[in-house]
Amino acid sequence: MSKSLRIVFLGTPDFAVESLEALHRSDHEVVGVVTMPDKPAGRGHKLKASPVKQFALDNEIPVLQPKNLKDEDFIKDLKALSADLQVVVAFRMLPEVVWNMPSMGTINVHASLLPQYRGAAPINWAVMNGEKYSGVTTFLLKHEIDTGNILLQKEVAITPEDNAGSLHDKLMKAGAKLLIETVDRYVDGNLQPTPQSDVKIDGEPRKAPKIFKPDCQIDWSQDAETIHNKIRGLSPYPTAWTKISGIGDREKTLKLYQSEPADGHKKLDPGVVLTENDQFIVGTGTIPIIIKELQMEGKKRMRANDFLRGLHDKEYLKLN
Structure with missing residues (x-):
């Protein structure tokens, strides 16, 4: 690897922590974390930090928690981190002013083999639909959600014994490993992004909308x-x-x-x-x-x- 990158990480739940930890252990520098504001939890409704924030605090990584991702103060603080690259794992939809800020763009880790299962709940829907395999995808963000050019993919088997919880854990680990490979190869310039329209699948892509x-x-x-x-x-x-x-x-x-x-x-x-x-x-x-x-x-x-x-x-x- 020829260059160590300055990376800003954007994520909130446990699923994202595995990828953040992998980046933190790598040769790259995580210069900041963006996560959701603390939320009331438990009987006492005390404010609770997200798993990503807790990891960042434990490892002395600066944290930003904007309510509005277009807020001028947040944009100013984000620019001040001077990131070469941003990484998004299980976070909100980003405005262009955020995802287009770094010189190398923004990489997303998604818990499916895109273009299959675009949306908020790919793990649940893959199991509910009786799929025999799923996987993780790294791709470059653009305007339309989960439609950016693919960098790398890794297939993960779904066994008859799996539920959403066990598949979550499999994809969480696979995603973290794939992310490090993606960033290392991307910085060296030996990854050719692939449009999702070039990926051959049977029929129309299955969707993974939020579940109510x-x-x-x-x-x-x-x-x-x-x-x-x-x-x-x-x-x-x-x-x-x-x-x-x-x-x-x-x-x-x-x-x-x-x-x-x-x-x-x-x-x-x-x-x-x-x-x-x-x-x-x-x-x-x-x-x-x-x-x-x-x-x-x-x-x-x-x-x-x-x-x-x-x-x-x-x-x-x-x-x-």
């Missing part, structure tokens, strides 16, 4: 594979949910964290619950599925068999 609570509700008339993939694709966050009746005098909300298709089991009507051998079996549009881990509103997360042992009357359970 209504999107997480289970429709028990769907097939078992779709429901199972939705549960694992939303686990542990933001979590699939359903309504359960037959406990007390009102419907309650039930979060679902783990399931498996009940291959070979007799068909049940959608949402009908069968409890046998301490198993929580639910009918779908095809074969039933077995709920393995759940959380009733107001209760702690637990194994489904422990939940069933605590119920006196299981005969009228129904999921809606």
